[in-house]
Amino acid sequence: xxxxxxxxxxxxxxxxxxxxxxxxxxxxxxxxxxxxxxxxxxxxxxxxxxxxxxxxxxxxxxxxxxxxxxxxxxxxxxxxxxxxxxxxxxxxxxxxxxxxxxxxxxxxxxxxxxxxxxxxxxxxxxxxxxxxxxxxxxxxxxxxxxxxxxxxxxxxxxxxxxxxxxxxxxxxxxxxxxxxxxxxxxxxxxxxxxxxxxxxxxxxxxxxxxxxxxxxxxxxxxx
Amino acid sequence: xxxxxxxxxxxxxxxxxxxxxxxxxxxxxxxxxxxxxxxxxxxxxxxxxxxxxxxxxxxxxxxxxxxxxxxxxxxxxxxxxxxx
Numbered sequence: 001x002x003x004x005x006x007x008x009x010x011x012x013x014x015x016x017x018x019x020x021x022x023x024x025x026x027x028x029x030x031x032x033x034x035x036x037x038x039x040x041x042x043x044x045x046x047x048x049x050x051x052x053x054x055x056x057x058x059x060x061x062x063x064x065x066x067x068x069x070x071x072x073x074x075x076x077x078x079x080x081x082x083x084x085x086x087x088x089x090x091x092x093x094x095x096x097x098x099x100x101x102x103x104x105x106x107x108x109x110x111x112x113x114x115x116x117x118x119x120x121x122x123x124x125x126x127x128x129x130x131x132x133x134x135x136x137x138x139x140x141x142x143x144x145x146x147x148x149x150x151x152x153x154x155x156x157x158x159x160x161x162x163x164x165x166x167x168x169x170x171x172x173x174x175x176x177x178x179x180x181x182x183x184x185x186x187x188x189x190x191x192x193x194x195x196x197x198x199x200x201x202x203x204x205x206x207x208x209x210x211x212x213x214x215x216x217x218x219x220x221x222x223x
Numbered sequence: 224x225x226x227x228x229x230x231x232x233x234x235x236x237x238x239x240x241x242x243x244x245x246x247x248x249x250x251x252x253x254x255x256x257x258x259x260x261x262x263x264x265x266x267x268x269x270x271x272x273x274x275x276x277x278x279x280x281x282x283x284x285x286x287x288x289x290x291x292x293x294x295x296x297x298x299x300x301x302x303x304x305x306x307x
Contacts, residue, residue: 058293065290094293101295108241148238148296173239 005032005042009052018048021196034066044081047088060090081125082188089190100149106173116168121161124182126189129214136207138193145192147174225270226279227304233264
């Protein structure tokens with residue numbers, strides 16, 4: 001059975017959603033407290049949404065210094081599958097494990113709504129089960145979700161096919177409508193939308209399954 | 224000796240500043256005319272125990288780079304707090 005670690009920072013609040021989604025997909029998921037220093041034995045690691053360390057200073061700025069982030073960095077270096085959702089994405093950019101940064105939304109409002117996403121790269125551990133151009137309805141729930149990077153970084157994202165998801169209609173001012181990116185290798189992925197909240201048509205959408213099923217299937221060092 | 228230091232963090236040139244833009248748009252309604260190029264930022268004040276002022280400023284710059292700012296979108300400058 002695939003074993004997934006869900007990292008819990010003080011202030012995380014989507015860890016149960018992530019754990020529930022993993023269980024629904026047949027994975028053996030468990031919480032990992034932010035003071036943990038090793039992630040051996042996990043087939044994948046999720047950094048869930050929330051407000052790690054209160055989002056003080058900047059979202060993710062203090063969480064990147066949690067002890068577990070050293071372990072996440074070395075896990076990622078070894079090719080392990082790492083997924084950052086919402087605040088988890090912000091933590092991964094602050095930690096330098098993903099390029100760019102997340103800024104305050106263009107309209108300066110907190111956005112909580114379903115969005116239509118368009119799948120870009122399908123070589124990442126999150127989008128490997130999807131088809132390029134496929135549309136997925138997945139909710140967003142953030143204040144600082146505008147993806148930002150310089151021209152050079154944007155060019156390399158395009159050249160290396162690292163843009164995994166784009167908004168069909170840009171809700172927050174993200175550069176190039178970017179909703180999610182991966183690292184060059186494709187084993188570290190971050191996205192602002194919440195696929196773990198789109199697991200059942202009864203609750204609005206089951207499109208998150210397309211993404212998370214791919215993540216659960218991705219073995220360590222898949223690429 | 225303790226040196227009083229202020230670190231200013233602002234968004235880099237070319238990075239969109241929705242907060243500054245919103246403030247700028249609100250000013251005419253309050254009767255303030257001719258105010259342009261408003262940029263929002265953060266300011267941190269601290270005491271740093273160091274040999275001299277330049278050493279204190281060097282420490283402030285280092286911690287500003289490492290923690291107080293995100294160099295991807297922000298720049299930081301350290302200065303002495305003249306008011307102590």
